[in-house]
Amino acid sequence: MHKLMIEGGRPLEGTLRVSGAKNSAVALLPAAILAESPVTIEGLPDISDLETLSGLLREIGGEVTEEGRTIHIDPSGMAPLALPNGRVKKLRASYYFMGAMLGRFNKAVLGMPGGCHLGPRPIDQHIKGFEALGAEVTNEQGSICIRAEKLKGARIYLDMASVGATINIMLAAVRAEGKTLIENAAKEPEIIDVATLLSSMGANIKGAGTDVVRIEGVEHLSGCRHTIIPDRIEAGTYAILASAQGNGVILDNVIPQHLDSLLAKLRETGVTIEEKDDQLYIRPPETYKSVDVKTFVYPGFPTDLQQPFTSLLTKAEGSAVVTDTIYPSRFKHIDELRRMNAKVKEYEGYAIVEGPVPLQGARVRASDLRAGAALVIAGLMADGVTEIRGVEHIERGYENMVEKLNSIGANMWYEEISETKQEQFQKY
Ligand SMILES: CC(=O)N[C@H]1[C@@H](OP(=O)(O)OP(=O)(O)OC[C@H]2O[C@@H](n3ccc(=O)[nH]c3=O)[C@H](O)[C@@H]2O)O[C@H](CO)[C@@H](O)[C@@H]1O
Numbered sequence: 001m002h003k004l005m006i007e008g009g010r011p012l013e014g015t016l017r018v019s020g021a022k023n024s025a026v027a028l029l030p031a032a033i034l035a036e037s038p039v040t041i042e043g044l045p046d047i048s049d050l051e052t053l054s055g056l057l058r059e060i061g062g063e064v065t066e067e068g069r070t071i072h073i074d075p076s077g078m079a080p081l082a083l084p085n086g087r088v089k090k091l092r093a094s095y096y097f098m099g100a101m102l103g104r105f106n107k108a109v110l111g112m113p114g115g116c117h118l119g120p121r122p123i124d125q126h127i128k129g130f131e132a133l134g135a136e137v138t139n140e141q142g143s144i145c146i147r148a149e150k151l152k153g154a155r156i157y158l159d160m161a162s163v164g165a166t167i168n169i170m171l172a173a174v175r176a177e178g179k180t181l182i183e184n185a186a187k188e189p190e191i192i193d194v195a196t197l198l199s200s201m202g203a204n205i206k207g208a209g210t211d212v213v214r215i216e217g218v219e220h221l222s223g224c225r226h227t228i229i230p231d232r233i234e235a236g237t238y239a240i241l242a243s244a245q246g247n248g249v250i251l252d253n254v255i256p257q258h259l260d261s262l263l264a265k266l267r268e269t270g271v272t273i274e275e276k277d278d279q280l281y282i283r284p285p286e287t288y289k290s291v292d293v294k295t296f297v298y299p300g301f302p303t304d305l306q307q308p309f310t311s312l313l314t315k316a317e318g319s320a321v322v323t324d325t326i327y328p329s330r331f332k333h334i335d336e337l338r339r340m341n342a343k344v345k346e347y348e349g350y351a352i353v354e355g356p357v358p359l360q361g362a363r364v365r366a367s368d369l370r371a372g373a374a375l376v377i378a379g380l381m382a383d384g385v386t387e388i389r390g391v392e393h394i395e396r397g398y399e400n401m402v403e404k405l406n407s408i409g410a411n412m413w414y415e416e417i418s419e420t421k422q423e424q425f426q427k428y
């Protein structure tokens with residue numbers, strides 16, 4: 001067990017290269033289950049979620065080999081084994097094994113997925129989709145059992161534009177007989193990335209990235225080579241950091257259009273942003289204007305950047321309302337920011353940030369991945385040293401964060417935690 005230490009207040013300057021998208025990667029790996037020959041995916045991020053997924057692919061008989069940030073997956077020896085416990089509980093995206101195994105084997109048995117605790121995260125829309133395709137879904141001893149004689153294309157209207165349900169239904173429907181229509185589909189760039197991989201494997205998908213996805217089932221899918229898109233949430237996190245504590249930072253390997261809603265908000269605070277091909281150049285203002293932020297489905301302001309943006313708002317003059325319409329309880333970072341001297345109050349579904357208030361280094365705990373990112377940004381902005389526990393959440397989604405940020409002038413390091421009996425007791 002280790003904790004992350006940050007010496008705050010240092011200006012950050014230089015170039016940061018953005019890694020491959022976590023939320024694409026976690027769907028691309030399970031999608032390889034559907035192929036009959038090896039799939040190669042390039043540019044994957046080095047994050048713990050992918051180690052977990054590689055382990056799950058091996059558990060069902062897949063051969064997974066790594067060559068730098070490229071992964072080769074040979075799915076030919078895979079079998080529809082049950083995955084009731086263990087790795088499935090470590091991350092949200094294990095739910096993609098449901099769609100992919102159903103598509104390939106007409107059968108999937110999985111424990112309930114884990115992931116960040118952001119309040120209730122039901123998967124009823126995924127299940128509704130599988131049932132519409134002809135599967136029977138039951139809950140047996142805590143595992144979700146999905147079985148079908150034969151999958152048949154269907155028309156499915158999602159109650160809400162869910163990223164996970166859209167991708168999961170696509171995974172199952174590409175091998176179903178006939179046409180599937182997913183209406184009110186989510187439009188996030190990661191959905192297009194997964195559809196691109198599936199199309200390279202031989203699937204027939206139209207409309208990914210719009211709110212109607214049309215799929216014509218095919219009998220066979222074969223291996224292919226695919227390069228992942230850049231991570232818009234990692235890029236967004238570092239764009240917020242560069243706005244708060246930068247002295248001229250270039251972000252490389254970015255698709256600026258994926259970040260339109262964030263960049264618009266940053267510009268409203270007074271930040272200067274230049275876009276050039278796949279780069280962003282970010283310079284902070286003398287003083288920041290306060291802006292309200294409300295999260296929506298893509299292309300709205302992403303919920304995954306709401307927590308990091310709150311840290312920046314502590315620097316802005318006036319009061320800002322931060323509302324999360326996707327996860328109204330995604331505010332566990334607020335108490336921790338208060339420990340760092342921030343004037344922030346949490347209400348039902350929103351928070352109010354008063355500024356400008358200089359942050360002070362403190363001992364804080366990351367409760368989830370993006371809360372961790374918010375605390376790293378706050379720690380780099382603060383006077384003195386910040387100690388962050390719960391680092392394993394951050395490692396789920398940010399590749400080499402310490403090395404990357406130290407390369408532009410941060411001073412961050414890990415220290416081992418020697419747990420006292422009291423602390424061990426508190427965890428359980
Ligand atoms: C691995 C991955 O890609 N994770 C992302 C994905 O999560 P995830 O795919 O879990 O998020 P969804 O888009 O499905 O969830 C959106 C909203 O719909 C609700 N809902 C969803 C499905 C369902 O069956 N029933 C239901 O009620 C959720 O509780 C939430 O309020 O999109 C979220 C919203 O952009 C991001 O925060 C996560 O980083």
Ligand SMILES: C=C(OP(=O)(O)O)C(=O)O
Binds near residue numbers: 022091369397
């Ligand atoms: C909530 C997130 O991840 P997950 O859905 O994997 O828990 C995230 O990436 O911010």
